[in-house]
Amino acid sequence: MEKDSLELHDVTVRFAGDSGDGMQLTGTQFTNTTALVGNDVSTLPDYPAEIRAPVGTTYGVSGFQLHFSNIDIQTPGDSPDVLVAMNPAALKVNLRDLKAGATIIINVNSFETKNLRLAGYDVNPLDDGSLDGYNVVQVPLSSLTSKALDGSGLSAKDISRSKNFFALGMMYWLYSRPVEPTIDWIDSKFKSVPLIAEANKKVLMAGYYYGENTELFTTRYFVEPAKLPQGMYRSISGNEATALGFITASVKSGLPLFLGSYPITPASDILHELSKYKNFGVRTFQAEDEIAGITAAIGAAFSGALGITTTSGPGLALKTEALGLAVMTEVPIVVIDVQRGGPSTGLPTKTEQSDLLQAVHGRNGECPVVVIAASTPSDCFYMAIEAARIAFKYMVPVILLTDGYIANGAEPWKIPEPDTIPEIKVKIRTEKEGFFPYLRDENLARPWALPGTPGLEHRIGGLEKANITGNVSYDPENHEFMVRLRARKVKNIENDIPDLVVAGDLDAELLVVGWGGTYGAINEAVNRIRENDKKVAHAHFKYISPFPKNTRSVLKKYKKILCPELNLGQLSQLLKAEFMADVETFNKIQGLPFKSYEIENKIETMLGEL
Amino acid sequence: MADIEVKDIKYTSKDFTSSQDVRWCPGCGDYSILAQMQRTAPDLGIKKENFVWVSGIGCASRFPYYMETYGFHGIHGRAVAIATGVKVNRPDLSVWVATGDGDLLSIGGNHFIHVCRRNVDLKIILFNNRIYGLTKGQYSPTSEKGKKTKSSPFGSIDFPFNPLSLAVGAGATFIARSLDRDPKHLQEMMKRAAAHKGTAFIEVFQNCNIFNDGAFEILTEKETKADNVLVLQQGKPMIFGKNNDKGIRLNGLTPEIVDFAQGSFSINDLWIHDEFDPDSTRAHIISRFAEKPGFPTPIGVLKQEFKSTYDADFHEQINNIRRTKGEGDLRKLLFSGNMWQVNESNKINNN
Ligand SMILES: Cc1ncc(C[n+]2csc(CCOP(=O)(O)OP(=O)(O)O)c2C)c(N)n1
Ligand code: SF4
Ligand SMILES: [Mg+2]
Numbered sequence: 001m002e003k004d005s006l007e008l009h010d011v012t013v014r015f016a017g018d019s020g021d022g023m024q025l026t027g028t029q030f031t032n033t034t035a036l037v038g039n040d041v042s043t044l045p046d047y048p049a050e051i052r053a054p055v056g057t058t059y060g061v062s063g064f065q066l067h068f069s070n071i072d073i074q075t076p077g078d079s080p081d082v083l084v085a086m087n088p089a090a091l092k093v094n095l096r097d098l099k100a101g102a103t104i105i106i107n108v109n110s111f112e113t114k115n116l117r118l119a120g121y122d123v124n125p126l127d128d129g130s131l132d133g134y135n136v137v138q139v140p141l142s143s144l145t146s147k148a149l150d151g152s153g154l155s156a157k158d159i160s161r162s163k164n165f166f167a168l169g170m171m172y173w174l175y176s177r178p179v180e181p182t183i184d185w186i187d188s189k190f191k192s193v194p195l196i197a198e199a200n201k202k203v204l205m206a207g208y209y210y211g212e213n214t215e216l217f218t219t220r221y222f223v224e225p226a227k228l229p230q231g232m233y234r235s236i237s238g239n240e241a242t243a244l245g246f247i248t249a250s251v252k253s254g255l256p257l258f259l260g261s262y263p264i265t266p267a268s269d270i271l272h273e274l275s276k277y278k279n280f281g282v283r284t285f286q287a288e289d290e291i292a293g294i295t296a297a298i299g300a301a302f303s304g305a306l307g308i309t310t311t312s313g314p315g316l317a318l319k320t321e322a323l324g325l326a327v328m329t330e331v332p333i334v335v336i337d338v339q340r341g342g343p344s345t346g347l348p349t350k351t352e353q354s355d356l357l358q359a360v361h362g363r364n365g366e367c368p369v370v371v372i373a374a375s376t377p378s379d380c381f382y383m384a385i386e387a388a389r390i391a392f393k394y395m396v397p398v399i400l401l402t403d404g405y406i407a408n409g410a411e412p413w414k415i416p417e418p419d420t421i422p423e424i425k426v427k428i429r430t431e432k433e434g435f436f437p438y439l440r441d442e443n444l445a446r447p448w449a450l451p452g453t454p455g456l457e458h459r460i461g462g463l464e465k466a467n468i469t470g471n472v473s474y475d476p477e478n479h480e481f482m483v484r485l486r487a488r489k490v491k492n493i494e495n496d497i498p499d500l501v502v503a504g505d506l507d508a509e510l511l512v513v514g515w516g517g518t519y520g521a522i523n524e525a526v527n528r529i530r531e532n533d534k535k536v537a538h539a540h541f542k543y544i545s546p547f548p549k550n551t552r553s554v555l556k557k558y559k560k561i562l563c564p565e566l567n568l569g570q571l572s573q574l575l576k577a578e579f580m581a582d583v584e585t586f587n588k589i590q591g592l593p594f595k596s597y598e599i600e601n602k603i604e605t606m607l608g609e610l
Numbered sequence: 611m612a613d614i615e616v617k618d619i620k621y622t623s624k625d626f627t628s629s630q631d632v633r634w635c636p637g638c639g640d641y642s643i644l645a646q647m648q649r650t651a652p653d654l655g656i657k658k659e660n661f662v663w664v665s666g667i668g669c670a671s672r673f674p675y676y677m678e679t680y681g682f683h684g685i686h687g688r689a690v691a692i693a694t695g696v697k698v699n700r701p702d703l704s705v706w707v708a709t710g711d712g713d714l715l716s717i718g719g720n721h722f723i724h725v726c727r728r729n730v731d732l733k734i735i736l737f738n739n740r741i742y743g744l745t746k747g748q749y750s751p752t753s754e755k756g757k758k759t760k761s762s763p764f765g766s767i768d769f770p771f772n773p774l775s776l777a778v779g780a781g782a783t784f785i786a787r788s789l790d791r792d793p794k795h796l797q798e799m800m801k802r803a804a805a806h807k808g809t810a811f812i813e814v815f816q817n818c819n820i821f822n823d824g825a826f827e828i829l830t831e832k833e834t835k836a837d838n839v840l841v842l843q844q845g846k847p848m849i850f851g852k853n854n855d856k857g858i859r860l861n862g863l864t865p866e867i868v869d870f871a872q873g874s875f876s877i878n879d880l881w882i883h884d885e886f887d888p889d890s891t892r893a894h895i896i897s898r899f900a901e902k903p904g905f906p907t908p909i910g911v912l913k914q915e916f917k918s919t920y921d922a923d924f925h926e927q928i929n930n931i932r933r934t935k936g937e938g939d940l941r942k943l944l945f946s947g948n949m950w951q952v953n954e955s956n957k958i959n960n961n
Binding site: 032035036038181225228229230231232233234235236244247248251256258260277278279280281282283285287288289291292295296297298299300301302303304305307321322324325329414415416417418451452453454455456457458459460461462463471472 | 628630657658659660661662663664665667674675677678679680681682683684685688691692693694695696697698699700702703720721724924927928931932935936937938940941943944945946947948949950951952953
C-alpha cells in the first residue's frame with residue numbers, strides 16, 4: 001500500500017501498560033534508537049511503587065513518555081501526541097493527559113469484559129463515543145503476536161510477554177526509525193535464551209511490517225536529526241550521570257571513592273552503577289541502614305577517601321545527626337539526595353522538590369552545609385564533580401540535590417573529553433611542624449591529616465572544639481566564635497561559585513526563578529513567551545547554600561518575580577528570608593514535573609497584571 | 611591492601627597518653643581500662659600513627675581523647691559504623707572502638723550485630739557498667755530486671771541483653787570478657803584481641819561508682835571473686851572456687867556444677883574449654899552460665915574463629931576485578947553506552 005510521508009518537528013509519545021508489560025523497556029529502546037538517529041530526546045519514566053501491582057488495575061499502570069525533535073528540547077513534552085495503550089487501565093489513566101486530537105493506539109484484544117471491569121469501565125470506551133475527537137487505532141496486538149509466534153514452542157505466557165516488541169516495531173515503522181539497534185540489543189540481552197531472542201525479534205519485525213501493510217496507518221512520519229553541537233553523544237540519565245561524575249571526581253582528585261549507602265528509590269541506581277566500577281577502585285559499602293551509610297562515609301573521609309552517601313528524603317532525615325557530626329568535625333563528605341514525593345514514605349517513585357528546606361536547615365544547632373542542585377540529567381555529572389571540589393577545598397559536607405524526574409529521565413549528553421575537566425586539588429597535611437587539627441587556611445578550612453601519618457596524631461569529634469588546637473572546649477565565647485566561623489566558611493564559598501546567570505530578556509519586568517529539575521519546563525515556557533514577542537527573564541539556581549553573590553542584585557532588577565516549584569514554596573521562602581524578595585510562588589505537588597504550558601500560562605497571567 | 615605495619619621503635623605507656631585531662635569521676639572503672647590500654651599498646655607491635663580509636667557518646671566514649679593516637683569521637687551508637695568506614699577504607703590501620711552498654715547495645719545495637727556478621731577487623735571494647743552513666747543514671751539494656759533507677763523508680767521491667775550471647779549469635783569471631791579490676795587479665799585480653807584478625811569483642815565489667823556502684827563487686831572483691839568467677843583457659847578444665855574445689859561438666863547440652871568434695875565426680879569429668887570449638891553452641895552455653903543459680907561468671911576468651919575479614923575480602927574483590935578488567939580508564943568509561951557522533955554537516959554516525 002502506498003503511504004504518505006510527513007515531516008514533523010517534534011513528537012511526544014507515551015507507552016502505557018501493566019507494570020508487567022515491559023513499558024519501561026519499550027520506552028528505553030525507543031529512546032535509544034531515537035537518540036541514535038540524531039534527534040534530541042527527553043524522557044519521563046513513570047512507574048508504580050508496587051513491583052507487580054494486580055494485573056489490569058489502574059494503579060498497576062506503568063508509563064514511559066518521550067519527546068523527540070529536530071531542535072534542542074528541554075522537557076519530555078507536556079501532552080503526548082500519541083498514546084500506546086496496552087490495556088483499558090492504561091487508557092483510563094492516561095487519557096486526560098493527551099493532546100486534543102491525539103492518536104491512541106490500542107491493543108484491542110485487551111478491551112474485553114474482565115479488563116474493562118478491572119479498569120473500572122462500565123461501558124467499553126471504544127463503543128460509547130467517549131473517544132470521539134481522538135484518532136483511535138485499534139490493533140489486535142495480542143493476537144497478532146500469538147500469530148507471529150505460532151509454532152515457536154513458547155508458552156502462552158512467554159508469547160504474551162513479547163507483545164511489547166510488536167508495539168515497538170509498529171512505532172518504529174510509524175516514525176521511520178531503524179530496527180537494528182533493538183535487534184542488536186535483543187541479541188546481547190537474551191544471549192543465553194536464544195528461543196526468546198528469536199521470538200522477540202520475530203515479533204518486533206511483525207510489528208514493523210504490520211505498520212507498513214495495515215490500512216490503519218495511511219501516513220508515515222519522520223523527524224530530521226536535531227542540529228546539536230558537533231561531538232560524540234550518548235543518552236544519559238541523571239543517576240548514571242551522578243555516578244560517572246563521582247568516578248570522575250575520584251580520578252581527578254586522586255582519592256579513592258567510598259560510597260556508604262542503603263538502598264532507597266529513586267537513589268538506588270547510583271549505588272548499582274557505582275558497584276559496577278570496582279576497576280576504578282570504587283569502594284561501595286551497602287550498609288545496614290542510612291545512618292551506617294553516612295557514618296561509614298565519614299570514617300572513610302576521615303581516613304582519606306572521597307566519602308559519599310546516596311539517599312532520598314526519608315534517608316536524608318536519618319542522616320541528619322551524622323551530617324551535624326561532619327559539620328563539627330569538618331570532614332569532607334557529599335550526601336546525594338534524589339528527592340521523591342514526601343512526607344514519610346510519600347510517593348516513592350514520583351518526583352518532588354520538597355527536601356530543600358530539610359537540606360538547608362534540617363539539623364540541630366547552627367549547622368551550615370553547602371547545598372547545590374542539578375538541573376538536568378547530564379548536569380548531575382558536573383554537579384557531582386562540583387560537590388566533591390567544594391567539599392575538599394573547604395573541608396565541609398555538601399548536599400547535592402537531584403530528583404526522581406532528572407534521576408530517571410534521560411537526555412543526549414555531549415560527552416566531555418576527560419582532559420578538559422580540571423584536576424581537583426586536594427591538600428593533605430603531612431608536615432608535623434606547627435600542626436594543629438583546627439588550624440585555618442585562607443578558606444577557613446582545617447588541615448586534612450590522615451591516620452597513618454607519623455606525628456599528626458589528633459582527635460576530633462562532635463563536642464565543640466577550640467579553634468586551632470581542636471581541644472574540647474565549653475568556653476562560651478569560643479562556642480559563639482566557632483558557630484560564626486562555620487557559618488562564615490560556608491558563606492565565603494559564594495566567592496568561589498559562578499554568578500547567577502540571567503537568560504532571556506535582561507530588561508524584562510518579570511523574572512522567573514527556579515532551581516533543580518524544573519529547569520527544562522521553565523526554560524521551554526520562557527522561550528515560548530519570548531517567541532510571542534513578550535519579555536521575560538529566567539534565572540536558575542544551582543547553588544542554594546550559599547546563594548551566588550549577585551543574587552540580591554539580580555532579584556532587585558525585576559518588578560515581579562515568579563518562582564515555580566514542586567513544593568509549597570521552599571526556595572521562595574529562602575529568597576524572601578535572605579533577600580526580602582517579593583516572590584510569587586507557583587506550586588505543583590502531584591508527584592509530577594511541571595508541564596511547560598502550566599508555567600507559560602502563569603507567566604502570561606502575570607505579564608497581564610503588570 | 612597492606613597489612614598493619616609493624617613498628618621497630620620502642621614505646622612506653624607515656625607515648626600513648628595524650629595531653630588532655632581525664633575527666634571521669636574519681637574512682638570510675640574507666641581509668642583502669644585506659645591504663646591497661648596505655649600499658650598494652652606499646653607491646654602490640656603497631657606503630658602509634660596506625661592506631662585509630664573510634665567511639666560513640668557516653669562516659670566510656672571519651673576514651674579516644676585520652677589516647678595519643680588518631681581518634682574520632684562520634685555520635686551516640688554509631689562508633690562501629692564510623693570505624694567500619696575507617697577500616698574498610700584503610701585496612702592498614704588498627705582500628706579500635708571504645709563504647710558503652712547504651713551506646714553499643716541500645717542505640718547502636720543494629721550496627722553491632724552487623725559488624726559482627728561481616729567480621730570487619732575491628733577491636734571493640736564494651737565498657738559495661740550496666741547503666742547510662744553520662745545521662746546520670748538511667749537503666750541500660752544490660753541492667754538487671756527490676757533495677758531501680760531514676761527512670762525506673764519502681765524497678766525496670768525490661769529483660770537485659772547478654773552481650774556475649776548476642777556476639778555469639780551475631781557471629782563475632784573473637785569474644786572475650788574481662789574486669790576493670792583485674793589489670794593483668796584485661797591486658798591479656800587486649801593483646802589477644804589485637805592479635806585477632808576479624809571482629810574482636812571484649813566485654814569489660816566496669817564499675818560506675820556514681821550511678822551503679824558495686825555492680826560487679828562479688829566478681830572483683832578478694833573474698834568473693836574465686837567462688838564467683840570462672841577464668842576460662844584454653845585446653846584447661848573449668849575449675850573455680852576458693853579452694854579450686856568446684857568445676858563444671860557438660861551433661862549433653864546442660865552444664866552442671868561439680869563439687870569435688872561430694873566425691874561423685876573428679877577433675878577428669880570436667881568440661882575442657884576449647885576457644886576454637888568450631889560449633890558455637892558451647893560458646894553460647896558458656897555465655898549464659900551466670901544466668902544459672904550457683905554458676906560462676908566466666909571471664910577470658912569464649913571463642914575465637916578464623917575466617918576471612920570483610921575488609922580483606924572487600925579489597926581482594928576490588929583487586930581481582932582490577933586485574934581481570936584492567937585498571938579503569940576514565941575516557942573509555944565516559945565514551946561508552948549508546949553513542950553517536952554529530953558532525954559538522956549534522957550527519958550521524960552510529961557507534
Ligand atoms: C542521639 C542521642 N540520644 C541520646 C543521647 C544522650 N546520651 C548520651 S550518653 C547516653 C547513654 C550512655 O550510656 P552508655 O553508652 O552505657 O555509656 P556510659 O556513659 O555508661 O559509659 C545517652 C542516652 C545522645 N547523646 N545522643
Ligand atoms: S558517671 Fe559513672 S561511668 Fe561515668 S565517669 Fe562517673 S563513674 Fe564513670
Ligand atoms: Mg553504661
